[in-house]
Amino acid sequence: MATGETQIDTGSLRVTRWEIEPGGAIPLHRHEHEYVVVPLVDATLHVVEADGSEAAVELRVGRSYARPAGARHTVANRGSAPLAFVEIERLS
Template sequence: MATTHGETQLDNEHFRVIKWTIEPGGVIDMHTHEYEYVVVPLVTASMHVVQADGQELVAQLVEGVSYTRPAGSRHRVENRGATDTIVFVEVEKKPGA
C-alpha cells in the first residue's frame, strides 16, 4: 500500500516547515492551508492537485525550483505515478513573520 508521510521539521512563531514524501499511489487528503506557503521540490516529477471544486491540475515539480501559493488554498495532492516518489518541503509563513 502506498504511503504518504509528513515530517514536521520546524514549527515556531514564524514558520512551519514540513517535508512531504508521497510514494506512487499516495495521497495527501483534502486540506486547507492556513498560511501563505512556499513549496521547495526535492525531485523532478509530476503531481496531481485536485481543488476543492473538483478542478484538477498537474504540477510539474522541478528539483530546487520553488513556487508559492496563497493562504486559504484547499486541495488534495496525489502521486499518480507508478515508480517515482514525490518529495518536497513546504514552508508556511505564519502571521507576523
C-alpha cells in the same frame, strides 16, 4: 501513502518535509497560511481542488513556488517513484 515530518516550527515559520509514495496522496486539506514549496525531486504532482478540478504541476528540484492562504485541495502522486518536497508556511 503520504507522510509529513515537521522539521521546524519557530512560531513564525513552519517547515514540513512531505513524501508521497506512488499511488498515494495528501488528503483534502485547507491551507491556513501562505506557503512555499521546494521540490526535492523532478515529478508531476496532481492537484485536485475541492471543486473537483485538476491541475498537473511539474515539480523540478529546487524550483520553488508560492501560494496564498486559502487553497483547499488533495495532492496526489500518480507517478512510479516516490515524490518529496519541503513546504514552508508563514504562520503569522
